[in-house]
Amino acid sequence: MVTLLFPWAKYMDNDVMVVVVPFVAQGHLNQLIHLGRILSGYNLPIHIVGTTTHNRQAKLRIHGWNHNYTNIHFHEFETPHFDSPPPNPNSSTKFPSHLIPSFKASSHLGGPFAKLLAGISKTTRRVVVIHDYLMGTVVQDVVSLPNAEDVFHCASAFTTCSYLWEEKGKPCLDDVESYTPLSKMPIFQDLIPQEFWEFIYSHVGCEKFNSGNIHDTCKVFDGKFIDYLSKEGISGSTKQWALGPFNPVSINKNEDPTKRHKSLNWLDKQAQNSVIYVVFGSTTSFSNEQIQELANGLEKSGQKFIWVLRDADKGDIFKGEGRKIELTKGFEERVEGKGLVVREWAPQLDVLAHVATGGFMSHCGWNSSMESITMGVPIAAWPMHSDQPRNATLITEVLKTGVNVGDWGRNGDVVTSSVIEETIRILMDSDEGNEMRKRAKKIGENVRRSVEEEGVTRMEIDAFVAHIIRHN
Structure with missing residues (x-):
């Protein structure tokens, strides 16, 4: 009812x-x-x-x-x-x-x-x-x-x-x-x-x-x-x-624990604000080279992460197999306990609402932006197309609750692992990032009260x- x-x-x-x-x-x-x-x-x-x-x-x-x-x-x-x-x-x-x-x-x-x-x-x-x-x-x-x-x-x-x-x-x-x-x-x-x-x-x-x-x-x-x-x-x-x-x-915390996504169980074991959530929506398709740079940047940052690694949607998601994205051999073993790679659709609202989530690397689609604002999570902004760069400007220049991922490959260039590493460290492990987190939390509280x-x-x-x- x-x-x-x-x-x-x-x-x-x-x-x-x-x-x-x-x-x-x-x-x-x-x-x-x-x-x-x-x-x-x-x-x-x-x-x-x-x-x-x-x-x-x-x-x-x-x-x-x-x-x-x-x-x-x-x-x-x-x-x-x-x-x-x-x-x-x-x-x-x-x-x-x-x-x-x-x-x-x-x-x-x-x-x-x-x-x-x-x-x-x-x-x-x-x-x-x-x-x-x-x-x-x-x-x-x-x-x-x-x-x-x-x-x-x-x-x-x-x-x-x-x-x-x-x-x-x-x-x-x-x-x-x-x-x-x-x-x-x-x-x-x-x-x-x-x-x-x-x-x-x-x-x-x-x-x-x-x-x-x-x-x-x-x-x-x-x-x-x-x-x-x-x-x-x-x-x-x-x-x-x-x-x-x-x-x-708000999130329903009385859900059936047997149906709970593995990412949430993993987050339960992490410290408050210690995890960066990495996902780029339903329309982003990265090259193998860019995926490897992102993997290297996440690993070198030393920060805990959940990475939703999936390709862009097909025209009909129910027909045929999608692209199988492979990571360098040994990557997932090296980051075990520090990082979690998810290859299916993840419960984004639940992840953003979790107390362990302290940052969000995002394409800045408006759904993701609004969910992040609502849940009070600062953003590492990596827009791809359409209105996403404008959403990123709102987050970084108006609300001041985010940082740009370098020049985010605006001319089709690959964003290097060093740029990704630096951005993650700023967001997750710096005074500047902490201030963004405080502003994001305050805005989120006000939005939820609204x-x-x-x-x-x-x-x-x-x-x-x-x-x-x-x-x-």
């Missing part, structure tokens, strides 16, 4: 339904499904639309909540066959171009979505469509229905603001503390291939109706940039909703729900 967030939620009418349409990349799926979980706690019926493959993938990996939510309904549709090449670990850029065919195939959800929406709209007073900005062509029929509303966008306000700031010619801002990190934003070349830019533009052109922008962020640390986005002339009169964190802020009664996020969600159930 769903645990209602408020006693009065049970009295709300169910003549408002929410239809959630995530983009099919893992990070996007995760965010919007978690948002559906949050809204279901207000006794709102939630309908999640996706491909059969990607809904299955998302439900397999979703973490931190019970799947038996009686008012969350998954609608799964087959899409045309697509040929997706395997990840290319030797590519000069880190964008997962091999996933573009599966991204394009998701556009075929438009027909099934339109039929589903037409049916739902006949049985309810209002339909609220929350869609990823990369699903614009799928939801474009929303404008034809008189009782449908479309609320869209999921990202940090800082990142969104940085794109708009650049589009407007980088105007000077009165607030020096906000202007400085924006002005320090490095210029990145070839982080997104032209083919994907064309895919993005095809969806942006379908923004015919948008009543508000949802951000998976929290006013505790991103409020200043939410305010900028709300100003007339930046986003016009479009409402900005900071409803994050979407991810759970979802409690009368917290800033809880009030924001209340206001959003009141807006979508209104009777005018």
Whole structure:
């Protein structure tokens, strides 16, 4: 059964339904499904639309909540066959171009979505469509229905603001503390291939109706940039909703111990803040050379670590074998007791929430960034593509809860073991790293409090729900 967030939620009418349409990349799926979980706690019926493959993938990996939510309904549709090449670990850029065919195939959800929406709209007073900005062509029929509303966008306000700031010619801002990190934003070349830019533009052109922008962020640390986005002339009169964190802020410690992941049992034996967690998300594919440099850097740092060593997702994770990554003979034996190599999907929230975890080497995808911020863990930032460098700038320049991994191979260069070693030592074994950890812990505490009664996020969600159930 769903645990209602408020006693009065049970009295709300169910003549408002929410239809959630995530983009099919893992990070996007995760965010919007978690948002559906949050809204279901207000006794709102939630309908999640996706491909059969990607809904299955998302439900397999979703973490931190019970799947038996009686008012969350998954609608799964087959899409045309697509040929997706395997990840290319030797590519000069880190964008997962091999996933573009599966991204394009998701556009075929438009027909099934339109039929589903037409049916739902006949049985309810209002339909609220929350869609990823990369699903614009799928939801474009929303404008034809008189009782449908479309609320869209999921990202940090800082990142969104940085794109708009650049589009407007980088105007000077009165607030020096906000202007400085924006002005320090490095210029990145070839982080997104032209083919994907064309895919993005095809969806942006379908923004015919948008009543508000949802951000998976929290006013505790991103409020200043939410305010900028709300100003007339930046986003016009479009409402900005900071409803994050979407991810759970606490971990169920009463789980079946026989189902507990081995990484957590290993962490139980380590000292507080002594372990750096190393993982680069679902779209990163490292070359054998880079993997060896990372292994050497971890070993030479002398710090304890958990390293999730897995290749990028294939277009369909359920078909065929993935790449088997080999480490130099003897590495795992040499680091036994000091390091743990994990080759499958790991329970990231649990690892970040563990008291033994004192640092996180990450690609700075927004899911990972938000989870790390929520759990109060500082980051060794090693972004790869898309919005990740901007997220890294937020962490290192605005929040000051992280350090960059050198120049992180921004031109396709291999990051050497010595750079990796130095970064880990700064984060895990220096006064500078300790100060980052203190700041991260404080921000994390405030973010977790924000979802409690009368917290800033809880009030924001209340206001959003009141807006979508209104009777005018």
